[in-house]
Amino acid sequence: MSGSVVPARRRGLADEVADRIRDAVFDGVYAPGSQLREVELAEALGVSRGPVREALFKLEREGLVRSEWHRGTTVTALSDDDVAELNSLRAALEQLAVELVVERAGEDSLAVIDAAVGRMERAIDEHEMVRCDLEFHDAVYAAAGHRRLQDAWQAIRSQVHLFLLTRIGVATDGYLDGIPAEHRELVTALRARDRATALALFAEHRRHAFEILSGRTD
Structure with a gap:
């Protein structure tokens, strides 16, 4: 049972990564429509792809990014x-x-x-x-x-x-x-x-x- 519990520090790291990506969007580093690639973000933030993936899910729930199978994840461009x-x-x-x-x-x-x-x-x-x-x-x-x-x-x-x-x-x-x-x-x-x-x-x-x-x- 204990082996199936995700360590708390991992969730904290994903939240921190989400904060960093969100700030980058709000500071204009990533403009609406910009593609967000897990590998590049992980390298830039010095983390593995797992926390980046979790962070992008969080930002998608906020409506800040969108994920589509043929385009990957992009900063939301408002229609x-x-x-x-x-x-x-x-x-x-x-x-x-x-x-x-x-x-x-x-x-x-x-x-x-x-x-x-x-x-x-x-x-x-x-x-x-x-x-x-x-x-x-x-x-x-x-x-x-x-x-x-x-x-x-x-x-x-x-x-x-x-x-x-x-x-x-x-x-x-x-x-x-x-x-x-x-x-x-x-x-x-x-x-x-x-x-x-x-x-x-x-x-x-x-x-x-x-x-x-x-x-x-x-």
Whole structure:
């Protein structure tokens, strides 16, 4: 019986490998559509192929990579349908989060959201800005105080990160300057407990990114 139990350290190693590959994707080392070969990853990370294979399975469950028999494993390239589905699901989750934050978030939680905007204002490049953007939304979901809602957000977080990376791949004009100001407005509305304004501003924030990815400029 004991011989069939997988050592705990192996799972920990696979998680670490997943973290390294995920970070490489989010840092732009592997662009959407890039092929991820087990042998090359194992050599680059200094591990055997087993942990790499486990890590890729984990990332596939997150939606960050896709595995197809004729292509192997590739970084997910979001289709138009993927973009539309992520946008609509994010809208549904975010509406509830905003309503709950306006209704019951305490000052400490609002301060965490505010601090996330401060980090955005100091971001030095687009990839750092995307990370700060995700941290802002992490703080909003945490402030909502709804565990299952936060779990639902975590389930799509990597895909939303990919969504935002795809967005900056399409256009970066005004991104570094404009995004912090947008989020500062969002915080102001949340602090004012202005439900209608907050919902409208969050919807506009999502719409802008969605239209860039949809090729619309109006």
